[in-house]
Amino acid sequence: MSESPRRRVAILGATGVAGQQFLVSLADHPWFEVTALAASARSAGRSYREAIADAHGHLRWGCQEPLPERFAARPVIDAAALDPDAVDLVFSAVESDAARSLEERLAPHVPVVSTSSAFRYEDDVPIVVPGVNHEHAALVKRQQRERGWKGFVVPIPNCTATGLVVALAPLVRSFGVKAVVLTSLQAVSGAGRSPGVAALDILDNVIPYIPKEEDKVQRETQKILGRLEGDRIAPLELAVSATCTRVGVRDGHTLAVSAGLGREASLEQVANALRCFGREFLDLGLPSAPAELIHVTDDPYHPQPRVDRDRGGGMTTVVGRLRSDGVLDHGVKLVVLSHNTKLGAARGALLVAEYLVQRGLA
Ligand SMILES: NC(=O)c1ccc[n+]([C@@H]2O[C@H](COP(=O)([O-])OP(=O)(O)OC[C@H]3O[C@@H](n4cnc5c(N)ncnc54)[C@H](OP(=O)(O)O)[C@@H]3O)[C@@H](O)[C@H]2O)c1
Numbered sequence: 001m002s003e004s005p006r007r008r009v010a011i012l013g014a015t016g017v018a019g020q021q022f023l024v025s026l027a028d029h030p031w032f033e034v035t036a037l038a039a040s041a042r043s044a045g046r047s048y049r050e051a052i053a054d055a056h057g058h059l060r061w062g063c064q065e066p067l068p069e070r071f072a073a074r075p076v077i078d079a080a081a082l083d084p085d086a087v088d089l090v091f092s093a094v095e096s097d098a099a100r101s102l103e104e105r106l107a108p109h110v111p112v113v114s115t116s117s118a119f120r121y122e123d124d125v126p127i128v129v130p131g132v133n134h135e136h137a138a139l140v141k142r143q144q145r146e147r148g149w150k151g152f153v154v155p156i157p158n159c160t161a162t163g164l165v166v167a168l169a170p171l172v173r174s175f176g177v178k179a180v181v182l183t184s185l186q187a188v189s190g191a192g193r194s195p196g197v198a199a200l201d202i203l204d205n206v207i208p209y210i211p212k213e214e215d216k217v218q219r220e221t222q223k224i225l226g227r228l229e230g231d232r233i234a235p236l237e238l239a240v241s242a243t244c245t246r247v248g249v250r251d252g253h254t255l256a257v258s259a260g261l262g263r264e265a266s267l268e269q270v271a272n273a274l275r276c277f278g279r280e281f282l283d284l285g286l287p288s289a290p291a292e293l294i295h296v297t298d299d300p301y302h303p304q305p306r307v308d309r310d311r312g313g314g315m316t317t318v319v320g321r322l323r324s325d326g327v328l329d330h331g332v333k334l335v336v337l338s339h340n341t342k343l344g345a346a347r348g349a350l351l352v353a354e355y356l357v358q359r360g361l362a
Contacts, residue, residue, distance in 0.1 A: 007357070008086070010036035012079045012102055013093035015043050015051050017192045018115050020063050021346030022091050027068035029350070030287055031357060036087060037076050040098070044078035051076045062189065064310075084109035084151075089362055091349055092116055095192070103153050110151040111140075111362040113353045115345045117216065119153045121223075123232060127157050130286075130351045131278035131293045132169045133224050137352075140361055142231045156352060159344030160184050160213065160244060160253050161220040166293060166317040166343075167336045168259065170277035171270065172225050172236065176262020179239040179328055180221070185247045185254040186210065187305065190340045202248045213244040252305030253344065255336040260328030267322055270332050271296050274319055286354040288347050290315035296322070303337035314342025315351070 009026065013019040014037040026034050038044075043051035049072040052060050061067050079094065084106045092099055092106075092114040099116035106112050119125045124143045126136035140152040157165065164182065171177050185206075191197045201207065222235035247254075265273075278293035290312025296319050302308055303318035311318055317338045325331030338344055356362035 006031055006033040007088040008033055008035040009089045009091060010034075010038055010082055010087045011091050011093065012038045012082070012099075014048070014076065015039040016093055016194065017062055017189050017341055018093035018345040020052075020061060021341045022093060022350070023068055023071050024063050024065045025288065025347045025350050027070065031354065032089070034071070036082060037071065037074050038079035038082050039076050041078045041080070043076045044081075046076055048072055048074050048076055060193065062193070082106065089113065089353060091346075091353070093345065095194070107151045107153045108147070108149045111356065112151060112153045113349045113356070114153055114155040115349055116155065117158065118155070120155045120157070120220065125153055125155065126233065127220055127224050128154050128352045128355075129157060129162060129165055129224055130289070130348070130355055131281035132165050134281065134352075134355050136224075136228050136233060137356060137359065137361060138228065139231070139233065154352060154356065156345070156349050157220045157224060158213065158216040159190055159338075159340035160186060160242075160255065161217045161224065162340075162344045162348060163253055163255055163317050163336045163338030164217065164221055164257065165224045166338065167255075167257065167274070167319055167334065168221070168225060170273040170294070171259060171261060171332075174269070174273040175265045175330070177238055177259050178262055179260040180257060181241045181328070182217075182255050182257040183243045183245065184217070185245055185249070185256075187249040187251050187253055187340055188246065189251050190253060190344075191246065197246060202246065205248065207246040208243075210244045210246055214242040217242040217244065249305045251339060251341055252309030252337055253340045254303070254305055256333075257336055258325045258328055258331055258333045261330040261332060264330050265332075267324065267332065271322055284355070284358060286351060286358060288315065288351040288354055292316055294319055296320070303335060305337060308337055309339045313347065314339035315347055317343065
């Protein structure tokens, strides 16, 4: 679909948890070629391997896949010094305060697909989840027109909202959803490396609070599941009540969700809606799309993060424990698992970029 030569891309935050996943996802990509690895001034001037080594030489490489050799000796540059004219697209994977100024400098010149929250809540900025609301991407035209930008910013959601909206979207479309109550059990990798979660705090423990997370999940879910009306997104009128916790799991966020549907539906109808979800999007044939967006399991002992998170290369959301919920009107209960650093970060952002390219927006 993409014309050759491959588009030149930069990764901001290349040394971090999400950034490392970008390296793995982009190592052999048919459309994109990584031409710049960028991080903070602390890492700049070192080779990539040196930049991720601690003082004792231990490599702080967090992916299951090995570090792609082609990147190991590449120099890391200061993200603040990246020349936007030297790249065709930027993937941003830095914490939101730093992301704000970096993305603000680059987006006037070049498309930026971001894992950070810096721009998520602005009216002219879509939060895009492939298969769920990719049509919201059209909002970048307004961004470019009103801001006078050649590029744009398209963020993906908070990694907990990602699994939630994938599971809710088919229910919203088929039955309507009025209310959602959820508790998340979020993986340690979701907290990143700087500073991340200390082993002594998380081993043998559950931490019942993640700063800002519950508000993000609530707001982003309403926006993503909302409708694009001309040049604006009308958020879905949906009551969302989230309790977000951190657990001693390495990768993969689990959500225990109760949803009050807009009308009565049997569990079989709900399971069918989930199973059929996203076929039109998958038919686009994008390189990073999995074979199925949602996998529904009838096994009551699944989904489990260690066993199920890598389904579809970490791009498939696994839903199980489908039951009726007698507390909410037309209620159903389900357990949702999605890979926070793959679908919820790098590969999810990459799939968004592929969609933008295929649609001629980037
Ligand atoms: N981890 C996840 O599961 C996940 C999922 C979805 C979204 N996100 C989002 O992705 C972003 C990155 O998260 P992460 O978990 O990868 O964090 P992380 O492991 O702490 O990595 C942070 C990265 O940002 C770089 N950085 C920090 N300050 C910078 C600055 N002033 N200028 C340029 N680069 C700077 C760091 O470079 P140095 O190595 O040089 O310090 C590092 O590469 C965050 O916005 C996060 O909310 C993360």
